Amino acid sequence: MTQVxxxxxxxxxxxxxxxxxxxxxFLREQLGLTGTNVGCDTSSCGACTxxxxxxxxxxxxxxxxxxDGAEVTTIEGLASGDELHPVQQAFREQHGLQxxxxxxxxxxxxxxxxxEHPSPTEEEIRIGLEGNxxxxxxxxxxxxxxxxxxxxx
Amino acid sequence: MIPAPFExxxxxxxEEAIELLADEEARPLAGGHSLLPVMRLRLSQPxxxxxxxxxxxxxxxxxxxxxxxxxxxxxxxxLERDPVLRASCPILAQTAAEIGDPQVRHRGTIxxxxxxxxxxxxxxxxxxxxxxxxxxxxxxxxxxxxxxxxFTGPFxxxxxxxxxxxxxxxxxxxxGVYVKFARRAQDWATVAVAAARxxxxxxxxxxxxxxxxxxxxxxxxxxxGGASPGDAAARAAEGASPSSDQAGSADYRRHLAxxxxxxxxxxxxxx
Numbered sequence: 001m002t003q004v005x006x007x008x009x010x011x012x013x014x015x016x017x018x019x020x021x022x023x024x025x026f027l028r029e030q031l032g033l034t035g036t037n038v039g040c041d042t043s044s045c046g047a048c049t050x051x052x053x054x055x056x057x058x059x060x061x062x063x064x065x066x067x068d069g070a071e072v073t074t075i076e077g078l079a080s081g082d083e084l085h086p087v088q089q090a091f092r093e094q095h096g097l098q099x100x101x102x103x104x105x106x107x108x109x110x111x112x113x114x115x116e117h118p119s120p121t122e123e124e125i126r127i128g129l130e131g132n133x134x135x136x137x138x139x140x141x142x143x144x145x146x147x148x149x150x151x152x153x
Numbered sequence: 154m155i156p157a158p159f160e161x162x163x164x165x166x167x168e169e170a171i172e173l174l175a176d177e178e179a180r181p182l183a184g185g186h187s188l189l190p191v192m193r194l195r196l197s198q199p200x201x202x203x204x205x206x207x208x209x210x211x212x213x214x215x216x217x218x219x220x221x222x223x224x225x226x227x228x229x230x231x232l233e234r235d236p237v238l239r240a241s242c243p244i245l246a247q248t249a250a251e252i253g254d255p256q257v258r259h260r261g262t263i264x265x266x267x268x269x270x271x272x273x274x275x276x277x278x279x280x281x282x283x284x285x286x287x288x289x290x291x292x293x294x295x296x297x298x299x300x301x302x303x304f305t306g307p308f309x310x311x312x313x314x315x316x317x318x319x320x321x322x323x324x325x326x327x328x329g330v331y332v333k334f335a336r337r338a339q340d341w342a343t344v345a346v347a348a349a350r351x352x353x354x355x356x357x358x359x360x361x362x363x364x365x366x367x368x369x370x371x372x373x374x375x376x377x378g379g380a381s382p383g384d385a386a387a388r389a390a391e392g393a394s395p396s397s398d399q400a401g402s403a404d405y406r407r408h409l410a411x412x413x414x415x416x417x418x419x420x421x422x423x424x
Contacts, residue, residue: 002161019161019202041154043190044339046256055230055259061189062260065161066182066206112255130338131254 004068008033009077017064024048024059026067027074035075035104039133046132049105049112050074056112058131075104078111087111087149096145098136106132110146119150156192160201164208167319171292173203174315181205181317183226186253186261187269211264211319214238221245223321225264229276233258244329244349248279251331254338264318267303270310270365273341277304278366279331282347282358285323291316304365326351328424332417333360334409336400343400344409346389348417350424357417362393362410369393372414382418389414 001016008031017026027033027050036059039047043061050059051073078085084092087110097103106129113120113128120128125146126139134142164170174181178200182188191197205211205226212226214235221241223232232238232249239246252258252266252275266276267287280287280300287303289296292315303311312318329349333342345360346369355376357369371388390407397403 018158020156020158022155025155042193043186043257044337046254049256052259056256057259058256061186061193063161063182063185063189066185066204068163109256112259128255131256 002065002068004065006064006067006069007071009073019063019065021064022060023050023052023057023062023064023067023072026064027059027072033074033076037101037104039102039105044133045102045105046109047102047105049108049132051108051112054112054115056109056131073108073111075107078107085111086152087114087146090145090149090152091142094141094145094148096138096142098134098138102132102134102136106134106142110142110149113146114150120146122147125150154193156189157195157198159192159199161204162201163204167205167208167211167290167317170203170205170208170317171290171315173201174317176201177314179203181268183262183265184228184260185265186257187265187271187274205317216241217322220322220324223263223323225267225318225320226262227264229253229258229261229263229266230255232263241325242283242323242329244283244326244331244347245276245279245323247329248275248331248347251275251333257339263321267321268310268312268318270304270306270308271341272304272307272363272365273361274366275331275333275342275345275360278345278358278360279329279347279349280321280323281366281368282349282356283323283326283329283351284356285321287318288320288322289316290319295319297322300366301368307364324351328421330417330420332413332420334413340400344395344406344413346410346413346417348414348421350421355418355421355424357389357414359389359393359410359414362390362395362406364394367393369410369414372418376418382415386411386415386418 039045180199333345347358371391375385389410395406
């Protein structure tokens with residue numbers, strides 16, 4: 001076991017983890033934060049996207065020990081109380097989800113994208129979200145949601 | 154899919170990392186975006202991972218005379234954004250931006266990509282095309298070798314036991330393009346072509362066309378002899394030995410290499 005100190009959604013966790021434990025399972029099973037989904041399990045689909053020190057990563061392909069000392073943000077950490085994060089609000093208003101399984105990953109990828117490119121073009125949004133797959137193929141409204149969030153932010 | 158159990162150690166210095174790598178089954182871990190997927194598939198089962206991600210002094214891009222020096226821990230996203238690289242060797246910044254997707258580029262490192270030795274990787278082809286040097290450190294100190302000597306086979310490199318890639322040195326090259334064909338962002342290049350003007354000549358490199366990144370010497374010769382982009386590109390698959398897989402057959406790849414080489418040469422334009 002290896003001792004790590006990982007801050008998740010503002011709360012610091014000093015815990016022992018097995019080195020082979022993946023960050024996504026640390027979040028889901030050890031912390032009970034099941035908003036982050038496991039989709040393809042091969043770092044293709046992006047459903048497990050979280051922020052590590054503000055940047056999007058696929059948490060199925062990062063070891064928990066690699067997040068030692070880092071600040072992790074999951075979908076549960078975006079809203080302030082009852083007030084949704086602007087990207088969450090935009091997904092709701094623009095119907096940026098169908099079955100919803102890919103949504104936490106898309107929202108986190110979009111938050112990271114808007115931090116790097118606060119006013120992206122439609123093309124930049126599509127390219128910026130290329131790491132996330134929606135099996136319902138609801139991409140148009142996802143792009144509209146990110147455009148709306150960029151306008152609101 | 155969970156990797157098989159392994160021991161884990163964090164290196165606090167390059168020297169300590171080299172020491173920890175004494176175990177034959179130990180592997181260095183940087184971003185983990187090449188290594189962890191193969192460990193999860195149990196294609197690789199190291200006994201010990203030596204985490205070098207904390208060696209922050211290996212994460213840099215800086216001018217070094219007529220070259221640019223890139224630390225092994227520079228991430229793809231760093232290269233994509235770096236003002237020095239964008240000004241002095243734009244092909245490398247452009248290529249970094251085409252690796253995987255944003256999440257992958259936030260973690261993956263140039264040193265990891267080079268050390269992994271995958272002939273389907275993008276940066277190794279560009280480094281080979283630019284005649285870049287690979288700097289490695291091991292128990293006996295530093296060795297510097299041209300990229301052409303570094304990539305020796307599929308997932309095989311000139312790295313000896315306990316050696317780590319520490320720096321890449323690339324010439325300042327104003328004109329260069331990387332043209333990549335992949336079916337999805339997450340896929341490896343089915344084929345990709347790098348073309349750059351290096352030292353007054355056009356150099357051309359190929360991804361996914363053999364056991365290592367390759368130079369398209371036939372194309373280079375043809376261009377040096379005054380051939381048009383179309384005529385030169387017809388020689389793109391000479392000497393290549395692509396494999397067949399889900400993304401395409403060997404014949405398809407040979408065809409694609411010609412098409413993409415022509416596009417790359419046209420984008421590069423006359424000197």
